[in-house]
Amino acid sequence: MKKFSNIYIFSFASIMVIVVAAVLSVAALILQPLQERNVAIEKMRNILSSIQVQSTAADAQEKYNQYIVETFVINSEGEKIEGFDAFTIDMRAEMRKPLEERHLPVFVGMKNDGRKIIVPLHGKGLWGPIYGYLALEEDMKTIYGVNFGHDKETPGLGAEISESWFQEPFAGKSIFDESGRFTSIEVERGGAEPGDPHAVDAISGGTITSKGLESMLYDCLLSYESYFKKEGI
Numbered sequence: 001m002k003k004f005s006n007i008y009i010f011s012f013a014s015i016m017v018i019v020v021a022a023v024l025s026v027a028a029l030i031l032q033p034l035q036e037r038n039v040a041i042e043k044m045r046n047i048l049s050s051i052q053v054q055s056t057a058a059d060a061q062e063k064y065n066q067y068i069v070e071t072f073v074i075n076s077e078g079e080k081i082e083g084f085d086a087f088t089i090d091m092r093a094e095m096r097k098p099l100e101e102r103h104l105p106v107f108v109g110m111k112n113d114g115r116k117i118i119v120p121l122h123g124k125g126l127w128g129p130i131y132g133y134l135a136l137e138e139d140m141k142t143i144y145g146v147n148f149g150h151d152k153e154t155p156g157l158g159a160e161i162s163e164s165w166f167q168e169p170f171a172g173k174s175i176f177d178e179s180g181r182f183t184s185i186e187v188e189r190g191g192a193e194p195g196d197p198h199a200v201d202a203i204s205g206g207t208i209t210s211k212g213l214e215s216m217l218y219d220c221l222l223s224y225e226s227y228f229k230k231e232g233i
Contacts, residue, residue: 075100126206134170134217142172
């Protein structure tokens with residue numbers, strides 16, 4: 001039986017490591033544009049879902065171009081900022097900044113029943129990030145629709161934030177009271193009071209995720225308060 005020296009074995013192993021690393025690097029470079037496109041398509045689908053427009057990976061871009069008629073970025077004073085692309089802004093990174101330094105994306109949707117103002121959301125659930133989009137009517141206080149997602153929440157519990165049965169009750173709720181005070185939306189353990197315009201039912205068994213979502217709504221929407229008040233009807 002032929003024996004190989006330690007130098008030969010080490011050299012062969014080193015060459016194989018280099019070859020495999022090179023192949024993986026090339027594959028990553030080739031796949032990166034496809035991965036980035038998939039992320040962008042999923043983002044378009046989530047934005048559209050907040051205004052109750054359903055889409056597939058195949059038609060998301062077409063519908064996004066059809067229904068999203070304007071995008072821009074504002075500061076915490078509700079003033080437009082030039083030179084930024086709303087679609088590429090990372091809300092997670094923005095929420096880590098002081099309020100006065102945040103760049104806040106706004107997406108304007110158009111449907112037969114009027115304009116919808118869509119803003120992104122990002123917060124923390126029980127096991128990881130939660131996120132989504134919230135669409136308002138032109139009055140800048142009445143919720144038209146929402147879309148929530150998560151990375152690691154518990155199936156059957158906190159993960160239910162992404163289900164339609166949890167999201168649908170947000171429609172018609174108001175983030176301001178009759179005096180114009182910002183209230184956001186409370187997610188009530190044990191159930192919201194019937195007719196409460198500022199609250200929805202929490203997820204049974206998913207209290208921490210529910211409260212995390214409540215905090216996400218308050219913190220993110222508060223960033224837009226000046227804009228909502230300035231532009232509201």
